[in-house]
Amino acid sequence: MSSETLIYIILAGIIALLLALFQYKYKAKGASKKNALFAFFRFLSIFGVLLLLINPKFEQVNVYNEKPNLVVAIDNSNSIKYFNQEENVTSVVKRIKEDKTLKDKFNIDVFSFGNTLNASDSLSFTEHQTNIDKAFKELGQVYKRTVSPTIIISDGNQTYGNDYEYAANKYNQPIYPIVVGDTTRYSDLKLKQLNVNKYAFLKNKFPIEAILVYNGDENVSTKFVVTSGKNTVYSRNLSFSENDNSKILNFTLPANSVGVKSYRASLIPIATEKNKVNNSKNFAVEVVDEKTKVAIVSSVLHPDLGMLKKSIETNEQREVVFLKPQETIGQLNDLQLVVLFDPNNSFKSLFDALKLQNKNKFVIAGPKTDFNFLNSVSEYYQHDITSQTEDYQPVLNVNYSSFIVDDLDFESFPPLLANFGEPTFSVPFESILYKKVGSINTEEPLLATFEINERREAVLFGENLWKWRAQSFINTDGFNAFDNFTGKLIQYLASNKRKNRLNLDYQSFYQGSSNIIVSAQFFNKNYEFDANESLNITVTDKVSKTSKTIPFILKNNNYQVDLSTLPASDYAFTVKATSENISKSGNFKILEYNIEQQFLNANVSKLKTIASQSNGSSYFIDNYESLIKELTNDERYKPIQKSSKNIVPLIDWKYLLALIALTLAIEWFMRKYNGLI
Structure with missing residues (x-):
């Protein structure tokens, strides 16, 4: 409480006292025991009201001890079972969790990891991938500002992700590996x-x-x-x-x-x-039997051009060539798609040729686009003409129906630079992405597609797509997600296949160690996404002739089914809608490969390295009891005394209001009893 507030409280006490004496001594012309009692209650009520007006604040300080955390991360991958160590690992985890000295000294948090980190001690040892790097990164976020020595029970063999030694260096916690697996060297x-x-x-x-x-x-x-x-x-x-x-x-x-x-x-x-x-x-x-050839046509230089080529050509079935507008006309017969970047008057003959041959096209219109020209050659959409520019962030249309679009966390992407104004379409169209200005979502299309006269077109109102691909890399540690999005758009535009109510997204073959996901979209008769349909997939093993039916689950704007539990073989499948007679069939192959069985020994050297670099120690599973003793006796891991300060204003103290009401009531009843009212 400040000295200024204390002075106000003293003044409030003096004022309350003077008012009470004025009422019951000066005006009453004398002193009596009753008047003194009345003055006391009047003083309390006035002083209480003045205190509420001053509203002083009081500090409540709570002091408590916080135990350090003991993090136990367990390798739940198939390699533990391959080394025949599942029983040993399970018993070690149970021993650590139940040890009384450790429980008294630490808060014990147990995690398991394979390809992802899970806050669970349920162990199956069936994970097909091991990503120790990701486990350290995610644990580092959770225990960033704590004292949390970490036990990692693993063979140290990683099958996916970056070298975990670098993630361990940034972890900032002592690491205690318990080495699982064979350490003998064989030919x-x-x-x-x-x-x-x-x-x-x-x-x-x-x-x-x-x-x-x-x-x-x-x-x-x-x-x-x-x-x-x-x-x-x-x-x-x-x-x-x-x-x-x-x-x-x-x-x-x-x-x-x-x-x-x-x-x-x-x-x-x-x-x-x-x-x-x-x-x-x-x-x-x-x-x-054929390769999709895509031409990117531009009369300007821009980093988006190189990014588009790189992204499109990640699929080996596609080839990208850069052409000038006049060069493109003579090669249209060899092209499946033409991407027109910032078109201007020099594109006039090319637009005429594309219209004559009824070719699919993708227009990217940015600030360098001549919109007077574009409005004159585009039959189905127009854009307001203005010299102003605006930054537009993308918002995914989850009801887009032409193909399956995964949410890449578009709202985290940097905005595209585009001309200010609203595009208007004279034909039915679908927006893949809407415009967002600041915090305001609009229904204006940022990226849209439409089909007319057996021709498919897309138009993007903005440039700096290269920033999107870079942000996608930051979000996912790779370009695959964004390149898949680009690939689906190019595949849709390069094809003239009739639109179907049931669309499937799957690969022709899968590695046995990868996740096997089949996605589907189902549309009603108006080609609007139907989230109430029930889809089932019937998978038949061509070798054993066995079949199983699995339901799809609704996830975001599509249906998905996980077939990762299927063994390696050739499969035929049929996806059916339960309420309508609509189905679609296909084939895929699962290749036999278990990456977790590719290791002969535990990676002892790397586990020892991360232990020594983090001021921890490494142990083999046969002598893990020594680790319990070390953690128990280590003076670095002591409870930390912490305090929490809570500032409470007096106006929140309900008892003061009750006291004021009580004193006023007592004074009124006493005066009433004595005939003074």
Whole structure:
């Protein structure tokens, strides 16, 4: 309480006293015991009212002790089961959770991780990927400003993500790895990596790169073989030694027929080899008969141009060429789509040719666009003509129906620079993205598509798309999400297929270690997204002839089903709507590959490194009891005394109001009783 407030309270007491004496001594012309009692109650009531007007604030300080956290992160991947350590890991976790000394000293928080971090101690050891890097990053956000020594129970082998040693360096908590798995070194041949394109083109040859590694002291000879079914399509004899312990093979295979072609690459095991699973990998290539050729036409230079080429060409089925407007006219027959960037008068002949050949196009109109010209050549939309520019952020239209659009967290994307004004359409259209100005959402299209006369068009009112791709990389640690969005838009525009009420999004083949997600959209007769439909997928194994039916779940603006539990095989499937006689069928292949079984030993050296760099210690699972003793005796982990200060204004104190009411009531009843009222 400040000294100024204290002075006000003293003055309030004096004023209340003077008013009470004035009422019951000066005006009453004398003093009596009754008047003194009346004056006392009047003093209390006036003083209470004045205190409420002053409203002094009081500080309440609570002092408490906060125990440090003990974070236990458990590797829940399939590699723990492969090393036959699931029972040992489960017993260690139970022992740590139930240890009385640890519970007295720490708040114990248990997490499990595979590809993601989960706040749960439920262990199944069935995760197909291990991402230790992501686990450290997410734990670092949760325990940023705390004392939280961390036990990580793992074999240290990561199958996905960045090198976790760097994430561990930024974690700022002592790390105590408990090493799980075999630490004995065996002679081992390993097919470490196989690089192959997802697509190949008919009558061409597609390249393959194989990286082969040998761990051992002796000289060994083996053979590298690639088979397709029972046929050997490539083979090569190899020799390894302690010094010559890695080889890179580059070769090509022919693409003779259309469809998904499956192959198996193998290193013939040596006699003393213990882990033979990592000697082989299955891979597949989809052979296609044609390539989509996209022309980006522009008379200006802009970073969006290079970004579009990079994003579109992430799908090997697509080729992008840069052309000037006049150059494009003679090549229209070879093009499936034309992207017109900032069109102006020099595009006049090209627009006429596109109209004559009824070609699909994608117009990107930014501040450098000549809107007088664009309005004159565009039959189906117009844009207000103004020299002002505006920054527009995107907002996803979740009811967009032409193809499945995933939410990339568009509202986190930087705004696009565009001309101020509203576009108007004279034909039915759909907005993929709406404009957002500041905090105001509008229903004006930022990116829209429409179909007319068996032709598809899209128009984007803004530039600086390269910032979107960069932001997507920040959000997801990769370009895949944004490139998939671009790819779906290009695929839609490059095709003239009739619109369907049931659309599916799936791949022709999946690696056995990846998530297998099939997405679907269902539309009513007006082609509006129907979120009330029930969709089921019936999957049939072509080899075993077994079938199973699984319902889709509604997620955002599409339906999804997770088929990751299916074993490796060839599958046919049918998706059906329950309320209408609408269905769609397809095929996909799951390649046999368990990345968690590719490791022979625990990565002891890396786990020891992150322990020493973080001022922690590493232990093997056989002597984890020593870790409990170390944590119990470590003087760094003591309870921290903290205090919380709560400032409470007097006006919130209800008892003062009750006291004022009580004193006034007592005074009134006493005066009434004595006949003074």
